[in-house]
Amino acid sequence: MSDVHRLDTMSGNPGRSTVFAAWERFVQGEDHVRGVRPEVVVSWHRCREQYRVDPHLTEAPLAAAHSDHTLEQDVVLTELGGLAGAMAREVEGLNGIVTVADATGRILATWGDQATVARAADANLATWSCWSEAGAGTNGMGTALETHGPVLIRGAEHWCQAFHGWACAAIAVRDVVTREPIAVLNISCWRTPLPDATGRWLSHAVTQTQSTLKGRARDSAAELIAAFAQVKGRATAAVAAVDTAGNVVIADERASVLMGVPSEVPAVEPTIRWRTSLPDLIRVAQYASGCAAQNPDWVGSTQIFTHLADEPVPVTVRPVFFSGQLAGHLMLLGASGDTQPLPTMAPTHPPARPMHRVVALREDRMVLLRLPEVCFAESDGNDVWLSTEQGRLRAASPGLDKLTNELADSGFLRVHRRYVVNLSRVREIERGFKGELFLVMDSRANDVVPVSRRNTPAVRDALGL
Helix, strand or coil: CCHHHHHHCCCCCCCHHHHHHHHHHHHCCCCCCCCCCHHHHHHHHHHHHHCCCCCCCCCCCECCCCCCCCHHHHHHHHHHHHHHHHHHHHHHHHCEEEEEEECCCEEEEEEECHHHHHHHHHCCCCCCEECCHHHHCCCHHHHHHHCCCCEEEEHHHCCCHHHCCEEEEEEEEECCCCCCEEEEEEEEEECCCCCCCHHHHHHHHHHHHHHHHHHHHHHHHHHHHHHHHHHHCCCCCEEEEEECCCCEEEECHHHHHHHCCCCCCCCCCHHHCECCCCHHHHHHHHHHHHHHHHCCCCCEEEEECCCCCCCCEEEEEEEEEECCEEEEEEEEECCCCCCCCCCECCCCCCCCCCCCEEEEEECCEEEEEEHHHEEEEEEECCEEEEEECCEEEEECCCCHHHHHHHHCCCCEEEEECCEEEEHHHEEEEEECCCCCEEEEECCCCCCEEECCHHHHHHHHHHHCC
């Protein structure tokens, strides 16, 4: 379902009294409330349990005094500003305003009907205020930063009662490589329904800005491939080029074996890059991205374990820049006689604690699933569907990458760009005519899950084949 359709079909707004009554019960500590959209209930849970936002807050807090933006982020924010100004002319007569905020939820600019702008200022819905969920609870901007796709928050769906008079629709622009938010565009109306064209406006704005980001990502990949070609011929170690998120853009034959990706096959498009079977290497790349962004001269080395040896493999990381911005890294795996000794990189982030439950959604309720109840997860756009003992349920976590990271230490494995399986629920393994693998799952329907070529080595290792 397209982003426009998802937003435009969020109609049939439940009565304010129904949602407000559910809000009152939830604020008082009740967990399971009816008559409220699941994505709103999940947001309420974050506000109450994780962020501990006061539901009786009357205005948003002021944002941090300073926040660094990269050149790429500034380009996106500038482009969104131009689009927001055009939208503002459409909502001026509808008690509406348009805002642009950065990835922290800090509003950078506001446009629209002057009377509504003044009213919004009473709640700090204005420049330099923070509208992240952690700061202002469930709201258009903050909730869009937490999820993928468009978000609609109306009336009593806002976590803070003082904001119940607003209807807000927002969408975050995300980095096409890391999927982290860069900015968020929001339309708010005071006691007035949002315009019918809201979904179309937001979708067009994101499509236009992400087109710029995709072009930049392709250029960065070309720079990584060129750097890879220069080093490969004279390096004694295995060589791979990865982007800032740790996705593999290209790898030589030796690196491809270690990383479980195709050899010498460039992946220029950000949406189809190879994902290594070594989660530690992804963490190394992400850590290195943070270091190199702060210090362009940074280089580092560490050791990681692979599925091919009992001893750790040395890894040297060399950042690659394109037009002054970090494009990714060259990874040299194994001993290399042509490099100087480098300082050992600081430890990567500790692995996440294993999950004991997976949160799923059924109509207006949340379902807490024990891990053995989940057979596999399948992505469908930004939604993730779980095959469980209770049937097919939508996961609360948006995006398969996030769920993959959450379940990485709990016996689940990514076997395909669309599938994560519970290894303990694999009953049979089938081989296709060309050697490809298929997993027959221990589910009600004996579902068959395909294994992609690049994930085959990790699957063989995990299942002892």
